[in-house]
Amino acid sequence: MSGRILVSACLLGMPVRYDGQGKPFAHALMERWREEGRLVALCPEMSAGMPVPRLPAEIEGGASGDDVLDGRARVVDAKGGDVTDAFLEAARNAQQTATAEGCRAALLIDGSPSCGSITIYDGSFSGRRMAGAGVTAALLRRNGIAVFAPDGVAALSAFLEPP
Ligand code: SF4
Numbered sequence: 001m002s003g004r005i006l007v008s009a010c011l012l013g014m015p016v017r018y019d020g021q022g023k024p025f026a027h028a029l030m031e032r033w034r035e036e037g038r039l040v041a042l043c044p045e046m047s048a049g050m051p052v053p054r055l056p057a058e059i060e061g062g063a064s065g066d067d068v069l070d071g072r073a074r075v076v077d078a079k080g081g082d083v084t085d086a087f088l089e090a091a092r093n094a095q096q097t098a099t100a101e102g103c104r105a106a107l108l109i110d111g112s113p114s115c116g117s118i119t120i121y122d123g124s125f126s127g128r129r130m131a132g133a134g135v136t137a138a139l140l141r142r143n144g145i146a147v148f149a150p151d152g153v154a155a156l157s158a159f160l161e162p163p
Pocket of ligand 1: 008009010011016017018042043044045046087109112114115
C-alpha cells in the first residue's frame with residue numbers, strides 16, 4: 001500500500017457538479033482505497049469559489065487546458081462569461097492540495113474543463129468531445145502528478161502498486 005490519490009469530489013458522489021449532481025463511481029478499488037484512507041476528495045471549481053449550481057463552462061475554440069495555462073485560450077460559460085481566472089485558481093488549488101496531501105496520482109472525471117484528462121468538450125456547447133485535458137488535469141501533469149480517468153482505474157492501481 002502506498003500513495004494517496006486526489007479524487008474529483010463528484011466521483012465520490014458529492015453534489016458539486018455545475019448541475020448540482022454528483023457522478024459516483026462505484027468500483028472495488030475505490031472502496032478499498034476509501035477504507036485505507038487514501039482518497040483525498042476535492043472539487044477544484046468549488047475550491048475556487050464557484051457556486052452550485054453554476055453555468056456549464058468549456059474551453060474556447062477547441063483549445064486545451066495547456067492552452068489556458070499558457071494564456072492562449074479562455075474558459076467561458078454558456079452565456080459567454082469569461083471564467084478563466086476561476087479555472088486557473090481551481091487548478092492551482094488542486095495542485096497545492098495534491099502536494100500538501102502527498103498525492104502522486106489523481107483520479108479525475110473525464111470530460112470536464114477542469115478535471116478531464118482524456119477528452120474535453122470542444123468549446124461549442126454542442127456536446128461534442130475532442131481529445132484533450134482540462135485546466136486542472138494539465139497543471140497536475142505539469143507538476144509530475146499522474147492523472148487517470150475512471151476508465152483507467154486499473155492502470156492507476158498498477159501505477160501505485162507495481163507488480
Ligand atoms: Fe467534478 Fe472536477 Fe467538475 Fe468539481 S471541477 S464538479 S470535481 S469534474
